[in-house]
Amino acid sequence: MRTPSGPGGRPRSVRVRAPGKVNVSLQVGPLRPDGYHSVASVYLAVSLFEEVTATSTPGTGVTVSLSPASTLDVDALEIPLDERNLAVKAARLMAEMTEDPTGVHLTITKRVPVAGGMGGGSADAAAALLACDALWGSGLSKEELAHVAAELGADVPFALLGGAAVGLGVGDQLSPALATSRFDWVLVPADFGLSTPRVFAELDRLRDEEGIAVPEPIDVEPAILAALRTGDAGGLSHLLVNDLQRAAIGLAPQLRDTLGWADSHGALASIVSGSGPTIALLAPDAASAEDLAAELAHRGVEAVAVHGPVPGARIVSDTVL
Numbered sequence: 258m259r260t261p262s263g264p265g266g267r268p269r270s271v272r273v274r275a276p277g278k279v280n281v282s283l284q285v286g287p288l289r290p291d292g293y294h295s296v297a298s299v300y301l302a303v304s305l306f307e308e309v310t311a312t313s314t315p316g317t318g319v320t321v322s323l324s325p326a327s328t329l330d331v332d333a334l335e336i337p338l339d340e341r342n343l344a345v346k347a348a349r350l351m352a353e354m355t356e357d358p359t360g361v362h363l364t365i366t367k368r369v370p371v372a373g374g375m376g377g378g379s380a381d382a383a384a385a386l387l388a389c390d391a392l393w394g395s396g397l398s399k400e401e402l403a404h405v406a407a408e409l410g411a412d413v414p415f416a417l418l419g420g421a422a423v424g425l426g427v428g429d430q431l432s433p434a435l436a437t438s439r440f441d442w443v444l445v446p447a448d449f450g451l452s453t454p455r456v457f458a459e460l461d462r463l464r465d466e467e468g469i470a471v472p473e474p475i476d477v478e479p480a481i482l483a484a485l486r487t488g489d490a491g492g493l494s495h496l497l498v499n500d501l502q503r504a505a506i507g508l509a510p511q512l513r514d515t516l517g518w519a520d521s522h523g524a525l526a527s528i529v530s531g532s533g534p535t536i537a538l539l540a541p542d543a544a545s546a547e548d549l550a551a552e553l554a555h556r557g558v559e560a561v562a563v564h565g566p567v568p569g570a571r572i573v574s575d576t577v578l
């Protein structure tokens with residue numbers, strides 16, 4: 258039954274959390290006529306969560322604010338707080354599909370580095386979709402939600418699904434991958450962002466310069482899926498691949514320092530996450546990840562130990578105020 262607000266028309270608040278991600282493997286094909294690139298990627302959702310609280314408001318329309326509970330300095334973030342915000346786009350899309358929606362205010366708790374290659378905005382969009390779906394009782398199926406998610410961005414369907422998954426197409430055609438054990442990582446965010454389209458364009462430029470034809474990526478390396486399945490961090494460390502890494506380094510050469518440091522300080526491997534600039538260090542276990550993060554902190558480098566896989570977007574609370 259549709260319950261847009263609480264008894265007596267009191268406002269209702271639905272809080273959803275959704276994870277950031279690391280691309281364990283990211284192969285990128287040539288530029289397509291639609292401006293996108295076909296990819297073959299293995300996504301891993303990690304334990305750094307965004308939260309979106311959707312609170313019903315009188316009237317209509319979608320507003321948004323950033324929560325002071327965010328671990329990022331919200332005053333310094335370059336995030337649009339209007340219809341360009343990915344969570345707002347998601348809520349507006351849901352409103353279009355809902356009969357007589359209430360107004361909604363979205364409060365986003367930011368923890369995933371912005372423009373960091375970890376899909377933070379996509380997590381906000383996925384969380385907003387789920388929160389508004391619950392608030393308005395839209396009753397969409399998982400498949401319908403995934404379809405709406407893909408309209409918002411290539412990474413949004415994965416933020417809904419979570420866990421580990423193979424992404425084909427532009428990254429939106431997902432097949433869940435089995436990963437029974439946890440993998441420990443240390444994330445090293447940068448104090449700057451990289452624009453995703455700019456990094457893809459830099460890869461195209463480098464490839465044009467080299468004049469080598471790039472094949473369409475068909476599938477991911479089966480050995481990666483085997484390493485995920487068996488919880489083999491050592492095996493996985495030899496298989497990490499990111500075609501965007503050299504483009505990210507081309508735009509931000511200082512990323513080499515952290516990558517080089519990691520390799521000589523006990524990380525099994527290190528990789529730029531997605532389009533960067535966040536760097537993900539793969540650790541042998543949780544204790545080593547904590548040690549690596551502490552050592553980086555000691556050197557004045559921000560670092561956070563996380564693990565994955567973790568679930569995708571989930572409702573945390575649903576309260577009548």
Ligand SMILES: C[C@@](CO)(OP(=O)(O)O)[C@H](O)COP(=O)(O)OP(=O)(O)OC[C@H]1O[C@@H](n2ccc(N)nc2=O)[C@H](O)[C@@H]1O
Pocket residue numbers: 280283292293294295296298373374375376377379409410411412413426427428453454457530531532533
């Ligand atoms: C690179 C990846 C790897 O997972 O993640 P991030 O590093 O952004 O987190 C994704 O492909 C990003 O997904 P997402 O950030 O949702 O991309 P979108 O908003 O759909 O697209 C932004 C722009 O990136 C480029 N783009 C994106 C995906 C793709 N398969 N090919 C592309 O060329 C296009 O220029 C597009 O206009």
Ligand SMILES: Nc1ncnc2c1ncn2[C@@H]1O[C@H](COP(=O)(O)OP(=O)(O)O)[C@@H](O)[C@H]1O
Pocket residue numbers: 335336337341342343344365370371372373374375376377378379381382450451453531532533
């Ligand atoms: N809710 C949001 N959170 C973060 N960024 C957002 C959001 N809405 C729109 N954006 C814009 O999307 C861009 C990419 O954001 P983000 O998802 O954090 O990075 P990435 O695509 O590298 O994973 C940001 O530069 C920002 O301007």
